[in-house]
Amino acid sequence: MTGADLSDLISDNITSLPLSAPRTPEPVNGERRSFRTIWISDVHLGTKGCNAEMLIDFLDNTDSEVMYLVGDIIDGWRLKKKFYWPAAHNDIVWRILKRAKRDTRIIYIPGNHDEMFRQFTGLNFGGIEIRRAAFHDTADGRRLMVLHGDEFDA
Known part of the structure; x- marks a missing residue:
């Protein structure tokens, strides 16, 4: 990646799927932990190695103002070879x-395994912002650049 490519990446605009109700219902009782920001990456939905039940448990027990989905959420490479999509996914x-x-700001930054979504950069689907990169300001004032690591592959 050249400096110009990175500059283009940074200057990208940083500003409905029909699904049935889930098979695994959300819990009704219990305390949910609340966070300012949650980052999730490398889930690889569409593979047998995806630990879907653990992620469902996490999602059912946490809330956040912002959620970053940082690449390889869906494994398009594997899905092209053999379709695998259980109800948990x-x-x-x-x-x-x-x-x-419910007002959680969700920013999806596709990675190399879900690169098919990069063509939708700058769009918003169902309240999910699709970006090539984003900047996140931490509670203590630091600014982080959020992108998928494959941007630096040779």
Whole structure:
């Protein structure tokens, strides 16, 4: 990646999927931990190695103002070879879309395994902002650049 490419990446605009209700219902009782920001990456939905139940448990027990989905959320490479999409993977997508409706700001930065979504950079689907990169300001005033690591692959 050249400096000009990185500059173009940084200057990108940093500003509905029909799904049935989830198979695994969200819990009704219990305390949810609240965070300012949550980062999730490398989930690889569409693979048998995806630990969907653990992510469902995490999503059911946390809330945040902002959620970054930082690449390889869906494994398009694997899905092209062999389609695998159990109900639990649908449940994860449903939960993320529901968060977007409840005012969680969700920023999706596709990686190399879900690069098919990069063509939608700058658009908003179901409350999910699709970006090539983003900047995040921490509570203590630091500014972080959020992007997927494959941007630096040779």
